[in-house]
Structure formats: C-alpha cells, structure tokens
Amino acid sequence: QLQLVESGGGLVQAGESLRLSCEASGRAFGPYAMAWFRQAPGKEREFVAAINWSGNSAQYADSVQGRFTISRTNAKNTVNLQMNSLKPDDTAIYYCAARFVPRSEYSSWGQGIQVTVSS
Numbered sequence: 001q002l003q004l005v006e007s008g009g010g011l012v013q014a015g016e017s018l019r020l021s022c023e024a025s026g027r028a029f030g031p032y033a034m035a036w037f038r039q040a041p042g043k044e045r046e047f048v049a050a051i052n053w054s055g056n057s058a059q060y061a062d063s064v065q066g067r068f069t070i071s072r073t074n075a076k077n078t079v080n081l082q083m084n085s086l087k088p089d090d091t092a093i094y095y096c097a098a099r100f101v102p103r104s105e106y107s108s109w110g111q112g113i114q115v116t117v118s119s
Helices: none
Strands: 002-007 010-013 018-026 032-039 046-051 058-060 068-072 078-083 092-100 113-118
Touching: 002 092, 018 032, 018 092, 018 113, 032 068, 032 078, 046 068, 046 078, 058 068
Parallel strands: 010 113
Antiparallel strands: 002 018, 018 078, 032 046, 032 092, 046 058, 068 078, 092 113
C-alpha cells in the first residue's frame, strides 16, 4: 500500500559525495522500517543500509560502513542516504524499500535510481 519514490542520483567523480532521498506515500497500517539496496550491472542485488521506524538504529553493509549514512526524517516518511568517498564500485541502481515490522520481507519498492561514479 506504500509508494516509494527515489531522488538525488546522478554522475559524480570518485571521492565525491552524493545524497539520495526516498519519500513514502499512501496507506500505512503500522510502523515500517526502510532500507536501501543496490544492483550493479552483472551482479546480484545487495543490501546497503537499513533504519528502523524510530530512526535510532541503523545497519550497514560492510562495503559501505564508515562512508554511507542512513537517516530518517521526524515525519518518518522520508529516508536519506548520504554517500561520501564514493568509489567506482558504488556504481549501481539504488532501490528504496520498506517493510512493516516485525515482518522480515520488504513489501514495497521504489523504481530505482542510477548512481554512477567515474574514476
């Protein structure tokens, strides 16, 4: 019942920063966690980062730990991903996702947004 829309993608040089945003709209029947996934050409989709409903607990993939920061607005319907020290390996389509807790599956997905990091 949620619709997710990503924004903020683009082309940057290695070492630069980029900030992604995802806004949720529609019906929500309870609290939900939000997350970012990505898929590079020829690779499987992988987990990037997740944040809980309250916005006080986050998890990161080892590949982005220390470089990426996920955050959530006080309104709870928007999640951001601050990406610093970007590398060419970060090039991928980034997807926003949401799940109603305590379920483990992500039931809502955005359309994806391209992030390209050149060397």
